[in-house]
Amino acid sequence: MAEQQQISLSILKKRWLKFKTLKRGYYSFILLVILYGLSWFLPLLINNRALVVSYEGELSFPIVSGYHAGTEFGQDVPGEAIYRELKQSWKQGGSDNWLIMPLYPYSPYEDITVQGNKMYDPPSRTHWLGTDNTGRDVFSRLCYAFNISISFALVLTTLNYILGVLIGGSMGYLGGKFDLFFQRIIEIWSSLPMLFVIIIISSIIRPSFFLLIFIYTIVNWIGMTYLMRAEFYREKSKDYVAAALSMGQTNFKVMFKHILPNALVPIITYFPFSIIGGISALVGLDYLGFGMPPPTPSWGQLLEVGLQNISKAWMVFAPVGALFVTLLMVMFIAEAVREAFDPKVYSRLR
Amino acid sequence: MSNNTLVDVKNLSVHFPVHGGVFSKRVATVKAVDGISFSIDRKQIVGMVGESGCGKTTVGRAMINILRHVSPDVEIGGNIEYHFDNSIVDFAQLSAGEMRKYRSRVQMIFQDPYASLNPRMTVAQIISEPLQLHTKMNNSEQSDRVAWLLDKVGLQPEQARRFPHEFSGGQRQRIGIARALATNPDLIICDEPVSALDVSIQAQVINLMMDLQDEFNVSYLFIAHDLSVVEHISDKIAVMYLGDMAEYGNAQDVYHHPRHPYSKALLSAVPLPDPSRKNRERIVLRGDVPTPLNKPSGCAFRTRCPIAEASCSKSKPIFEEHAPGHLVACPIVK
Numbered sequence: 001m002a003e004q005q006q007i008s009l010s011i012l013k014k015r016w017l018k019f020k021t022l023k024r025g026y027y028s029f030i031l032l033v034i035l036y037g038l039s040w041f042l043p044l045l046i047n048n049r050a051l052v053v054s055y056e057g058e059l060s061f062p063i064v065s066g067y068h069a070g071t072e073f074g075q076d077v078p079g080e081a082i083y084r085e086l087k088q089s090w091k092q093g094g095s096d097n098w099l100i101m102p103l104y105p106y107s108p109y110e111d112i113t114v115q116g117n118k119m120y121d122p123p124s125r126t127h128w129l130g131t132d133n134t135g136r137d138v139f140s141r142l143c144y145a146f147n148i149s150i151s152f153a154l155v156l157t158t159l160n161y162i163l164g165v166l167i168g169g170s171m172g173y174l175g176g177k178f179d180l181f182f183q184r185i186i187e188i189w190s191s192l193p194m195l196f197v198i199i200i201i202s203s204i205i206r207p208s209f210f211l212l213i214f215i216y217t218i219v220n221w222i223g224m225t226y227l228m229r230a231e232f233y234r235e236k237s238k239d240y241v242a243a244a245l246s247m248g249q250t251n252f253k254v255m256f257k258h259i260l261p262n263a264l265v266p267i268i269t270y271f272p273f274s275i276i277g278g279i280s281a282l283v284g285l286d287y288l289g290f291g292m293p294p295p296t297p298s299w300g301q302l303l304e305v306g307l308q309n310i311s312k313a314w315m316v317f318a319p320v321g322a323l324f325v326t327l328l329m330v331m332f333i334a335e336a337v338r339e340a341f342d343p344k345v346y347s348r349l350r
Numbered sequence: 351m352s353n354n355t356l357v358d359v360k361n362l363s364v365h366f367p368v369h370g371g372v373f374s375k376r377v378a379t380v381k382a383v384d385g386i387s388f389s390i391d392r393k394q395i396v397g398m399v400g401e402s403g404c405g406k407t408t409v410g411r412a413m414i415n416i417l418r419h420v421s422p423d424v425e426i427g428g429n430i431e432y433h434f435d436n437s438i439v440d441f442a443q444l445s446a447g448e449m450r451k452y453r454s455r456v457q458m459i460f461q462d463p464y465a466s467l468n469p470r471m472t473v474a475q476i477i478s479e480p481l482q483l484h485t486k487m488n489n490s491e492q493s494d495r496v497a498w499l500l501d502k503v504g505l506q507p508e509q510a511r512r513f514p515h516e517f518s519g520g521q522r523q524r525i526g527i528a529r530a531l532a533t534n535p536d537l538i539i540c541d542e543p544v545s546a547l548d549v550s551i552q553a554q555v556i557n558l559m560m561d562l563q564d565e566f567n568v569s570y571l572f573i574a575h576d577l578s579v580v581e582h583i584s585d586k587i588a589v590m591y592l593g594d595m596a597e598y599g600n601a602q603d604v605y606h607h608p609r610h611p612y613s614k615a616l617l618s619a620v621p622l623p624d625p626s627r628k629n630r631e632r633i634v635l636r637g638d639v640p641t642p643l644n645k646p647s648g649c650a651f652r653t654r655c656p657i658a659e660a661s662c663s664k665s666k667p668i669f670e671e672h673a674p675g676h677l678v679a680c681p682i683v684k
Contacts, residue, residue: 008512010470176422237420239466243529246414247480248453261470 012264018340025336028329032150039147046140048107048114050083053099063102073097082115104128106137108144108297123314130314132305138318141297146322148292149299152213153278159217160274161267164224165260171225172232173255179229186222194219202290212291216281227270231263269341272334276327283323299323356536356569357413358389361428362442364408366421368643380642382408384593384650385428387669390537395563395570397584397601399577399616401639405593406573407461410539413571414456415441415449432456434536454484454533461542463522467514473500473525474510480532499528502565504558520551524558531562537569544579556583577620581605589613592650593642595669599676609678611655649680657682 009017020026044051049062055073062068062083070077075086084105090097106127112119112135121131129138171179198215205211235241236259244254285291286300294301299319306315364383367376383405390396398406411417417424430441432455439452457480460466467476477499478492487495497507503524514522523543530538540559544552560583563570574580580587580601587604589597589612597610608614615633622630635654640646646653652662659682669679678684 008472008516010472010513011515012470239460239462240468242411242416242419243458243460243466243526244468244479245416245419246453246456246458247529247533248450248483249479250450258468258471262468 015340019336022336022339025332025334025339028332029336032326032329032333035146036150039143039150042143042147043102045102046104046106046108046143047102048083048105048110050087050099050101053083053086053097055097055099057096077115085116104140106140108136108141109295110137111135120309120312122312129318130312132302132315133309138302138315141302142299142318142322144297145299145302145319146326148209148296149279149282149326150275152209152282153275155213156216156220156278156281157271157274159213160220160224163217163221165228165267167221168225168228169232169255169260169263172229172234173236173251173259175233182225186225190222198285199288199290202285206293207291209292212282212285216278220277223274224267224270227266228263231266232259235259235262265341269334269337272330272337276330276334279323279327279330354391355433356390356392356394357433358431359409359413359428360387360431361385362387362409362412362430363425363427364405364412364417365425365427367423367425378643381593381645382642383412384645386590386593386595387428388588388595388598390569390571391585392536392569393563393567394586395560395572395584397572397574397580397587398590399575399580399587400590400596401575403639403642404590405642406575406590407541409590410458410541410571410573413441413537413539414453414458415444418446432536454480455535456537456539457530457533457535458539458541459523459526459530459543462546463519463526464514464546466526467522469514472511472513473505473517476514476525477510477529477532480529484533495532496528499532500525502531502562503528518551519547520555523547523551523555527555527559527562531566531568534566535568537571539571539573541573542575543572545574545576552579559583577605577617589616592639592645594650594666595677595679596651597676597678598669599673599678603673603676609672609676609683610680611657611683612651615656 038045043063047063049066051061051063053060053062053068053073060068062081068081069079070081073081073086075081075089083099083101087099087101090099111117114135117135118131119133119135121127121135123130127137127139129142132138132141167182171182198219201207201215202212207215232255241254241258244258249258282291282298283300283303286298287304288300289304291300292298299322302315302319303323306312306319309315362383363381363385366380366382368378368380369375370377386409388396398409400406408417412426413430415430417426426442428442432439432441432452434452434455441449441452444452471479474493474496477496481487481492481495493510496510500507500510505521505524505528509517514525517525523546526543543559544555547555556579559570562568570583572580572583584601586599587597587601588595589604589608589610591612597604597608597613604613605617608617611633615635618631618633633656637654640650640653646663648663648665649655649658649667652658655662662682667679667681669677672678672684
């Protein structure tokens with residue numbers, strides 16, 4: 001009877017438990033999720049504006065309120081206050097004023113126009129990964145670019161999946177003329193040289209995050225339709241679908257309540273690869289200069305600058321290393337997902 | 351036709367066009383069902399037998415109108431008239447939307463209990479789905495009903511939270527039966543419900559189905575190819591051959607006094623667990639079943655019929671009454 005009370009596990013839950021036992025993939029997943037979560041709080045962690053400033057008894061929060069001229073805090077600089085120097089001078093002068101800086105006090109956007117920044121500054125205790133050709137801090141840019149890269153890949157993959165599942169699923173489920181029509185459209189569409197199309201579009205319009213997502217989505221949704229069409233086509237002839245229809249379920253419900261959960265395997269196993277594709281695509285476009293508009297921190301742009309100054313090793317190794325580690329972690333996840341979904345326990349690829 | 355009739359199938363034909371060539375021209379037609387007529391009374395069990403590919407399953411699926419879903423260009427002719435609450439509803443004429451409100455009245459039990467239950471849904475979700483669609487029960491009423499149904503089909507209500515893959519074939523078929531009974535239908539189409547089960551389990555499931563038929567006052571169209579099973583459960587038996595009805599009548603008449611040569615051959619092939627009758631005469635049919643793409647002219651059975659005459663190829667035999675309530679499609683044996 002004890003066995004009777006045991007809670008039954010759905011197939012997906014079992015696979016999740018299996019995934020948790022695959023340490024390499026599971027810890028990569030945890031680490032990546034934590035890092036990505038943290039990366040949303042980067043302005044609080046890596047920034048050149050102070051979190052809190054107490055000047056002559058008055059508190060202000062430059063991180064929220066934004067621009068404060070240096071003169072407001074008694075600093076003799078043109079334009080915005082330089083909080084790092086402010087902190088140092090207050091500390092040395094033993095003044096009652098104090099301020100709290102973020103953990104890493106350099107913003108990804110501050111270049112040599114800010115006093116004290118140098119071009120091509122090699123890695124040091126202040127600039128962990130040195131500075132680039134305009135004096136911007138490489139580590140800070142790397143971290144911000146991480147957030148943008150992962151966000152780009154996630155949004156892109158999600159949109160591709162929504163479109164791919166909707167269109168591919170309808171093709172497989174409805175069949176007939178709808179299927180035929182979209183197959184021809186996909187054939188024509190997929191034969192366009194998409195990289196050139198993207199380059200042409202982004203050389204006409206100044207691309208932004210969402211424009212790039214949009215351009216890549218109209219190109220990349222096709223990949224998912226092949227898989228979903230096949231899955232839905234196979235599943236729709238099974239008896240549980242006939243059972244659902246014979247009890248009067250609507251086509252929409254049959255597709256998304258009955259068939260989709262049974263067609264999840266390609267969606268989930270393909271997901272990490274799609275993320276890898278998304279990250280690499282953005283890096284590639286940025287490298288070629290057709291990606292995000294210039295001041296935006298991005299790995300591709302760092303790489304491009306690094307290759308122009310190949311003798312300054314930190315500018316090459318930093319983006320390459322970041323890209324390598326991120327893609328490797330996603331790959332570990334992909335490998336673990338594949339194994340978690342594999343019904344054969346022993347068939348691990350070594 | 352009595353007042354007690356539940357469904358009257360008149361001249362039902364189901365044709366699947368075959369397309370080929372560069373322009374997808376129609377090159378042939380698979381006549382899966384080619385003009386059959388029969389009726390099912392309330393609380394009656396009609397057994398339908400025939401070889402593989404003779405159109406039994408197609409008849410069943412046409413009667414719950416789900417053929418169009420897999421093959422949108424199927425051509426359904428004739429009438430499938432259901433007598434619900436003093437009104438006649440012809441399923442062959444209804445659109446998918448109009449069908450929906452009658453879906454609860456006719457349900458189906460499928461052949462393969464491994465494919466007919468959605469592997470991603472728990473038993474409770476599977477059985478309560480028709481309740482959600484056709485009743486206004488709230489969640490607790492639904493789970494009460496699910497528990498009650500599970501008890502009726504001989505499963506434990508605690509098993510409702512499990513997934514189909516945790517059950518044996520016989521148990522899964524019981525879940526399928528519970529799902530079919532959930533909305534108190536008038537007719538359940540049983541598409542070879544026991545063919546995929548072990549013989550010992552078959553008996554249990556068939557006895558369960560007969561008990562439930564009494565209790566729920568439901569009619570069955572029992573499709574099978576095992577004649578002894580059909581004889582055990584049915585009030586009437588319909589014998590099909592290559593999309594045509596060969597014989598239709600009371601179970602005892604058809605089983606013990608078959609008239610159509612095909613029924614005779616079929617019955618002589620039923621294994622009897624009786625050694626004293628081991629030398630009984632067996633009619634062995636020669637050749638294979640012709641393809642429904644290109645049926646023989648006249649009587650479809652004439653190519654394999656032991657008593658065929660030249661006239662058999664001339665015209666399709668009339669399906670007529672040879673004895674009261676016993677219809678046979680063979681002019682030779684009359």
